[in-house]
Amino acid sequence: xxxxxxxxxxxxxxxxxxxxxxxxxxxxxxxxxxxxxxxxxxxxxxxxxxxxxxxxxxxxxxxxxxxxxxxxxxxxxxxxxxxxxxxxxxxxxxxxxxxxxxxxxxxxxxxxxxxxxxxxxxxxxxxxxxxxxxxxxxxxxxxxxxxxxxxxxxxxxxxxxxxxxxxxxxxxxxxxxxxxxxxxxxxxxxxxxxxxxxxxxxxxxxx
Amino acid sequence: xxxxxxxxxxxxxxxxxxxxxxxxxxxxxxxxxxxxxxxxxxxxxxxxxxxxxxxxxxxxxxxxxxxxxxxxxxxxxxxxxxxxxxxxxxxxxxxxxxxxxxxxxxxxxxxxxxxxxxxxxxxxxxxxxxxxxxxxxxxxxxxxxxxxxxxxxxxxxxxxxxxxxxxxxxxxxxxxxxxxxxxxxxxxxxxxxxxxxxxxxxxxxxxxxxxxxxxxxxxxxxxxxxxxxxxxxxxxxxxxxxxxxxxxxxxxxxxxxxxxxxxxxxxxxxxxxxxxxxxxxxxxxxxxxxxxxxxxxxxxxxxxxxxxxxxxxxxxxxxxxxxxxxxxxxxxxxxxxxxxxxxxxxxxxxxxxxxxxxxxxxxxxxxxxxxxxxxxxxxxxxxxxxxxxxxxxxxxxxxxxxxxxxxxxxxxxxxxxxxxxxxxxxxxxxxxxxxxxxxxxxxxxxxxxxxxxxxxxxxxxxxxxxxxxxxxxxxxxxxxxxxxxxxxxxxxxxxxxxxxxxxxxxxxxxxxxxxxxxxxxxxxxxxxxxxxxxxxxxxxxxxxxxxxxxxxxxxxxxxxxxxxxxxxxxxxxxxxxxxxxxxxxxxxxxxxxxxxxxxxxxxxxxxxxxxxxxxxxxxx
Numbered sequence: 022x023x024x025x026x027x028x029x030x031x032x033x034x035x036x037x038x039x040x041x042x043x044x045x046x047x048x049x050x051x052x053x054x055x056x057x058x059x060x061x062x063x064x065x066x067x068x069x070x071x072x073x074x075x076x077x078x079x080x081x082x083x084x085x086x087x088x089x090x091x092x093x094x095x096x097x098x099x100x101x102x103x104x105x106x107x108x109x110x111x112x113x114x115x116x117x118x119x120x121x122x123x124x125x126x127x128x129x130x131x132x133x134x135x136x137x138x139x140x141x142x143x144x145x146x147x148x149x150x151x152x153x154x155x156x157x158x159x160x161x162x163x164x165x166x167x168x169x170x171x172x173x174x175x176x177x178x179x180x181x182x183x184x185x186x187x188x189x190x191x192x193x194x195x196x197x198x199x200x201x202x203x204x205x206x207x208x209x210x211x212x213x214x215x216x217x218x219x220x221x222x223x224x225x226x227x228x
Numbered sequence: 229x230x231x232x233x234x235x236x237x238x239x240x241x242x243x244x245x246x247x248x249x250x251x252x253x254x255x256x257x258x259x260x261x262x263x264x265x266x267x268x269x270x271x272x273x274x275x276x277x278x279x280x281x282x283x284x285x286x287x288x289x290x291x292x293x294x295x296x297x298x299x300x301x302x303x304x305x306x307x308x309x310x311x312x313x314x315x316x317x318x319x320x321x322x323x324x325x326x327x328x329x330x331x332x333x334x335x336x337x338x339x340x341x342x343x344x345x346x347x348x349x350x351x352x353x354x355x356x357x358x359x360x361x362x363x364x365x366x367x368x369x370x371x372x373x374x375x376x377x378x379x380x381x382x383x384x385x386x387x388x389x390x391x392x393x394x395x396x397x398x399x400x401x402x403x404x405x406x407x408x409x410x411x412x413x414x415x416x417x418x419x420x421x422x423x424x425x426x427x428x429x430x431x432x433x434x435x436x437x438x439x440x441x442x443x444x445x446x447x448x449x450x451x452x453x454x455x456x457x458x459x460x461x462x463x464x465x466x467x468x469x470x471x472x473x474x475x476x477x478x479x480x481x482x483x484x485x486x487x488x489x490x491x492x493x494x495x496x497x498x499x500x501x502x503x504x505x506x507x508x509x510x511x512x513x514x515x516x517x518x519x520x521x522x523x524x525x526x527x528x529x530x531x532x533x534x535x536x537x538x539x540x541x542x543x544x545x546x547x548x549x550x551x552x553x554x555x556x557x558x559x560x561x562x563x564x565x566x567x568x569x570x571x572x573x574x575x576x577x578x579x580x581x582x583x584x585x586x587x588x589x590x591x592x593x594x595x596x597x598x599x600x601x602x603x604x605x606x607x608x609x610x611x612x613x614x615x616x617x618x619x620x621x622x623x624x625x626x627x628x629x630x631x632x633x634x635x636x637x638x639x640x641x642x643x644x645x646x647x648x649x650x651x652x653x654x655x656x657x658x659x660x661x662x663x664x665x666x667x668x669x670x671x672x673x674x675x676x677x678x679x680x681x682x683x684x685x686x687x688x689x690x691x692x693x694x695x696x697x698x699x700x701x702x703x704x705x706x707x708x709x710x711x712x713x714x715x716x717x718x719x720x721x722x723x724x725x726x727x728x729x730x731x732x733x734x735x736x737x738x739x740x741x742x743x744x745x746x747x748x749x750x751x752x753x754x755x756x757x758x759x760x761x762x763x764x765x766x767x768x769x770x771x772x773x774x775x776x777x778x779x780x781x782x783x784x785x786x787x788x789x790x791x792x793x794x795x796x797x798x799x800x801x802x803x804x805x806x807x808x809x810x811x812x813x814x815x816x817x818x819x820x821x822x823x824x825x826x827x828x829x830x831x832x833x834x835x836x837x838x839x840x841x842x843x844x845x846x847x848x
Contacts, residue, residue, distance in 0.1 A: 035577065048242055048404065058242065059370070061403040063346065069579030069611070070789055085483035086370075086403045086476075087548050106574040123848040126577045130793045131616050131784055132808070134575035136848060143572055157845060166817055166845075 027080035028182055029088040032173075033107045034099025035124055036071050039170030043097075044075035046174060047181075050191040051079035054183050061086035070126060074107060095180055096149075099156070099173060100124045105140035108149055117149050118176050118218060120156035120169070152176070152225060154217040160210065168210040175214025185215065234279060237411040245400035248371040248407045249338055250275035252378035253308045256334070257415025258282055260300035262293035264660060265689035266312030267347040268401035269340035273310060274692070277701045281412070286692055286701045289626070289660040290315035294322045294337065301331035301391075302428060304417030306382055310338035313352050314625065318661070320357065325430050326391055327361045328438040330445075333417060334385035336378060338394040340401045343519045344546050347688070349606065349623060351544060353521040354395050358497030362442050364449050365393045365497035366458065367474040371405040377458070377494065379410075388452075390445060395496075397519060399476040399546060450498040458494030461507055469556060470511025472504060472524060472535075477517045477547045484549040485556065499524055501531055508533050513559065515540070517547055581611050583790040584822035586683055586756035589730035590652070591617035592786045592824065593737050600648045600744065601636055603676075605629035605662070607654040608687040608758075616787050620652060629653045630665020634674040648744035649675065655682040655696040659709065663718065669749050670719035677743045678751045681730075682711055683758040691761040715751045730754040733827045759820065767821030769837045772813050776833035779809025783825035783834065790818040791825055792846050813846045 030047065034040040041062055048060045056079040063074050076088045093111045098104030098119040108117060121141070129136050137143060144151050154176070160168040171192060178185035189211055196204045234254065235241055243251065249272050253261060261284040263273040277284040287293035290311040300307035311319060316339050323337070339357070342348040358365035366381050368374040374396065381392040426434055453459060464470070466487040473481045474493035481490055491507045493499070508514045508528075516525040516537035525537030540555050541547060554564045581587055591612040594602060604610055604620035605628065613620040622632055633651035640647065653662045658680055669676050684697035693699040698708030712725050724746070726739050736754075743750035757763035783791055795811040814825070816837045826834045837843070 036579075045242075045404070052240075052242060052406065057406060059403060059405045060242075061399065063344075069582065069608070070577070071579040072577045083405075085479045085549055086399065086405070087480075089549050102574050105572045107571075109571045122845070125792055125848050126575070127580050127787060127789055128578065128615055129575055130791065130810075132793070132796070132810075133615060137572075137574060147572070161817075161843075161845065 027078055029093045030077045030095045031088055031093040031110050032075045032097045033103045034073055036069055036073050038099045040073045040075050040099055043170040043174055044077050046191045047077055050188045057083050059083040059086035097177055101140040102137055105137055105143050108144050111149055115149055117144055117151045119153040121153045122155055122157040152218050152221040154221045159213050159217055163210055171207045171210040172214035175211035176218035178215045240406055240408050242404050243371050243407045244402055244404045245371050245374040245396055246271035247275050248375040249378050251409050252375045254279040254282055255410055255412045256379050256382040257306055257413050258308050259305035260307040262287045262296040263310045264290050264293055265686045265692045266315050267689055268342055268398040269310045269312045270689045284701055290319040291322055294319040297335055298326055301333040301335040303421045304419055305333040306415050308336050313339060313341045313354050316354055316357055323361050327363055328430060328435050329427055330389040331391055334382035335391040336381045336394055337391055341397045343397040346398050355523055358393055362446055363391050363393055365395050367395045367496050368400055369475055369478045371407045374400055375407050397475055453495045453498050453500040454503050456495040459500050459503060460492050462490045464489035467511050469513045469515055471515050471517055473517040477519050480547055480549050480552055481517050484552045499527055505533055519547055580789050582759050583788055583818050584759050584820045586730040588786055588788055589733055589824050591619045594619035600650055603629045603633040603651045605653040605657050607657050609652055609654055609681055616785055626657055627661025627665050630662050630669060633676040634669045637674050637676055650677045652679045656686040656694040659695055667718045674749055675747045676749055680751055680753045682753055682755055684763055685758040685761045687758045691758055711753050720749055720751050724750040727753045727755050730756050731822055769816045769819035769821050770814050770834050771816050771837040773833050776831050777811050778831050779811045781810040782828035784810055786825050790815045815846050817843045
């Protein structure tokens with residue numbers, strides 16, 4: 022059985038979306054709170070539009086870096102079909118936080134495969150909880166589609182075993198060091214993601 | 229890369245296995261570090277190059293990188309080289325004689341096995357090299373161990389004057405974990421290179437005298453392995469099954485069976501046979517968990533130690549808890565854990581070429597030409613074998629496109645007598661191991677058209693510098709290879725060498741079509757940079773005028789991931805044939821204006837985007 026002292030978070034998406042960076046920031050937040058941490062990716066050719074799944078495990082002591090199927094506490098999907106692809110990794114009834122944007126690969130464009138008709142319904146039909154919102158539109162409305170990963174981090178903020186402020190601080194620390202002009206915008210993206218996720222949760226609970 | 233201030237001693241850092249090794253190499257006072265990029269090993273040298281007080285280089289191939297490290301170790305300095313598993317195949321010629329001479333300064337060779345094939349043409353087990361070359365193998369399981377074992381490996385190498393292999397796998401190289409780092413200790417060799425021909429000049433007579441010394445050293449190493457703290461026993465409480473495991477597989481065993489007795493092999497070659505024999509006597513069943521070949525298992529069985537291994541575990545891929553748990557439950561006759569939810573069926577998402585990649589023009593063109601066989605090579609352009617181009621027919625190893633093309637030419641049967649043979653190779657792969665093959669084609673009168681795709685970078689591994697782009701590992705100016713002159717000096721006729729812009733499709737098409745008709749070796753060099761490096765300059769993006777798009781799908785054949793089909797429509801042509809129209813949109817926020825899709829668009833439906841309006845995302 023999974024060690025109950027260990028938190029398992031799976032972050033998935035496509036190469037170039039900032040999945041690995043988001044997980045790294047999450048890892049830094051967990052370290053700041055004194056946890057042992059392991060982070061691993063299955064990211065074949067990550068810069069080439071392939072599938073990226075980033076495993077984060079933290080707790081008193083982490084051995085294997087990989088999350089067993091059926092044991093993830095939280096699945097954060099940066100793309101709709103990727104949420105569907107990976108939802109079996111969640112523990113029964115687990116929570117998916119999802120960007121509803123559809124990123125269609127060339128194999129679908131040229132007609133070799135179909136994009137799933139309704140990934141959201143598919144996830145729910147398997148008994149998982151789902152809070153979904155369009156993170157790319159939020160990022161674009163703030164002026165830069167690259168803010169998408171901070172939006173997604175904001176969306177996670179209220180579903181972690183530590184306060185949202187710790188995560189926000191991990192993000193801002195990184196930008197203060199590398200791109201100080203982006204600090205304010207990232208703070209906005211974080212709050213916008215957090216609000217969008219709350220609204221999605223409310224919608225689910227009142228539906 | 230610019231040198232950074234290394235984190236102070238006793239810092240606790242989140243490091244990948246590669247970053248941990250780099251830190252340890254620096255702390256060990258290593259003087260020379262060399263490598264050729266290759267997933268999952270690349271970041272080791274990238275990170276080493278950011279440390280002060282150490283010379284680092286991208287070598288042209290792995291064999292040269294090892295030879296550079298050997299020279300430094302002969303000079304008495306500590307040296308390091310690293311490579312992916314297939315790199316060791318290339319470097320092995322040097323290794324197999326290095327084991328006879330041994331070293332003065334410590335020499336550590338880190339080999340990264342791509343267990344699980346994240347980005348490789350095969351899956352091989354580098355622990356074999358330890359047996360083959362009679363050198364010790366250390367196997368870390370995570371970043372902290374990678375750091376510690378690298379430091380131990382330098383000391384060990386120097387003490388026993390033998391190169392040490394640090395065997396890693398993707399699941400260490402690319403996993404981040406916490407590492408407590410230490411101080412750098414400078415390591416100066418006061419003596420310099422000592423002339424000692426009997427040791428350094430390996431003639432038959434000299435080598436014959438060194439072989440017995442190698443066997444003597446084997447005995448010493450085996451005794452060391454028997455007592456090394458790197459091989460440790462956790463006696464556990466549940467004696468029904470005991471495990472011998474190494475590397476990340478050990479982590480997976482500990483995770484899956486917290487109460488089981490486990491012998492961890494950190495110093496795994498030569499194997500500590502007696503230690504394992506004693507351990508085996510304490511458990512009911514012994515299972516060997518090793519990635520990926522049954523190497524320890526076979527040695528134990530040969531020594532009469534009863535054990536299980538690949539008879540119950542897979543011979544391919546990672547031995548993660550979801551593999552181990554059911555296998556052991558079955559062994560114990562326990563109910564096999566219910567396998568959980570099954571993955572939902574979702575389309576595959578194979579890697580693609582980048583938006584505006586200069587290779588797109590090449591493969592779009594090759595896909596239009598009939599009656600050709602295309603010998604491919606290792607790099608981003610291997611993706612040309614995929615959709616929509618299907619324009620690459622073979623891939624074996626670095627530089628192999630050349631020799632294989634010549635073999636396809638010389639070995640052709642009557643069915644292929646009118647086939648044109650092409651070879652496709654990238655700049656860095658050509659310099660790594662392709663030049664010799666081209667020379668062979670020239671020397672032996674082959675009829676091959678070579679496409680040398682010069683994108684000024686080692687693209688697939690992240691755009692590293694190489695002798696073809698005029699920059700060294702630090703980004704400093706370096707002499708730049710002139711590919712046209714180089715191939716001319718190998719004997720390709722000047723009139724058979726063309727430099728073309730892969731974004732200008734009519735010229736590219738005409739050049740290839742003309743050259744394949746001429747029955748001698750030609751080289752067509754494309755000269756646009758990889759879109760992921762700074763040399764690439766973005767242009768104004770495009771969009772599609774919906775009313776003008778006729779759904780012909782010509783632009784889709786380019787294969788650019790920024791072009792999306794948003795509507796399909798079946799129509800019956802006057803001939804009675806049913807065709808499917810594909811109406812497209814361009815993801816303007818991703819487009820960098822390479823102009824490739826504009827060229828095959830007959831209705832001129834693709835135009836520069838109006839950037840005064842907000843860019844909208846394509847909705848599916």
